[in-house]
Amino acid sequence: MRRGIITAVIVFYVMIGCLTMPQHVHAGVEWTVTKQVSLDAEPLDVASSADGKLIFVLVPGEVLIYTISKNKITNHIPVDKVFNRLRYTARTDTLVLTSSSARTLKIIKLEWIYSMSVSGLPFRGPVDAPVTVAVFSDYQ
Numbered sequence: 001m002r003r004g005i006i007t008a009v010i011v012f013y014v015m016i017g018c019l020t021m022p023q024h025v026h027a028g029v030e031w032t033v034t035k036q037v038s039l040d041a042e043p044l045d046v047a048s049s050a051d052g053k054l055i056f057v058l059v060p061g062e063v064l065i066y067t068i069s070k071n072k073i074t075n076h077i078p079v080d081k082v083f084n085r086l087r088y089t090a091r092t093d094t095l096v097l098t099s100s101s102a103r104t105l106k107i108i109k110l111e112w113i114y115s116m117s118v119s120g121l122p123f124r125g126p127v128d129a130p131v132t133v134a135v136f137s138d139y140q
Helices: 002-020
Strands: 045-048 054-059 062-067 072-078 085-089 094-099 104-109
Touching: 045 085, 054 085
Parallel strands: none
Antiparallel strands: 045 054, 054 062, 062 072, 085 094, 094 104
């Protein structure tokens, strides 16, 4: 009798153990290719902005900035050909490049320039001035 109770308790704990063990589930994956861009040079490394709007591609001698919304490379940053790794830090808007062969680190601070049309708006000074200062004083 005692042996039957011990066997029942062991079977009970084994069943509880099997029920509480993490179950491994294998899931499939679906994907969609959204873009494919041909490059003129071999990509060495890649990084993207935190918002996913920009992709930075390191190729020998430059960093290409690909803008997703425009579906094209919008900027080129020249760098030495020794750099072979790239990271983007969104918090400080910096590109960090490293070269394993030259044992070099280069930090590039990005500053974005925005242009806006002021045609048809009142202005002072020459029409062909190289810099326009816009004051939005009538907006609330």
